[in-house]
Amino acid sequence: MRRILLAAALAVSSAAAQAADLSVVATFSILGDMVKEVGGERVAVTTLVGPDGDTHMFQPTPIEARTLGDADVVVVNGLGLEGWIERLIDVSGFDGRVVVASQEIAPRPIDGEHPSHGAAADGAHAGHRHDHGVVDPHAWQDLANGRAYVTAIAEGLAAADPEGAATYAEHAASYRAELAALESDLRARIAALPAERRSVVTSHDAFGYFKDAYGIAFVAPQGVSTDADPSARDVAALIRQIRDEGIGAVFLENISDARLIRQIASETDARIGGRLFSDALSGPDGDAPTYLEMMRHNIDTLTAALGG
């Protein structure tokens, strides 16, 4: 059984392991994708928290400790996202290089009004709380920060594998150019939205950097518990909020009752639907298999919902 579990956990890296120069562990799916882009064939990447996983609430096992213990480099987000990483590094015996992807970004404080700081869990990733620290860890939601992550990763890989430095720098430069092109497209599409349709209601609380960078307001739903489907009174309060605040779209994946969705849609101008990805990529067949595709998907979903 243990062999099978180990084989499954390490399947991602084993194919490339013989050929690769550097064994790299990334804490979660978004960083894992960035490391692949920058490292190319020189690195074998293992991601600890995979697609659709919750990095905040992750509980490492001895399998992850063994994986980390064998690695040359670990790439972490920092900013309090991985509350479990220090202990995992301690118990794993890891003695390689720790690369903090967010090292060059300017952190923003966590917004005080977000529902995850109260009693309600974030329904979009159940049980997920952002109370590890005072800064918002979701810096990758700003593509300029994403480019800074790529630079930090390239420098970290180069420090661990100096022979690959030119390759990493080259990969990082072309990847940053792709991210910059996507960002220009994003800004142009948001600029084309009607000014009064640039706010959405969502129970996700991971879009603070996106809001600061691109001017889309993400408003927490009032009165809607994320633990259960809302009551008629909750829905009435939400409808009032949508009208009063001129909300253009609603992304509430945790409301499962289709009648409530139809009621909100029929009594307001807001459009409903779509999925926004915040903390994790999708699987390979999903809408957000890479960081670039995740950001593009979110932009497509937001502009489709907010368009005139």
Ligand SMILES: [Zn+2]
């Ligand atoms: Zn989060």
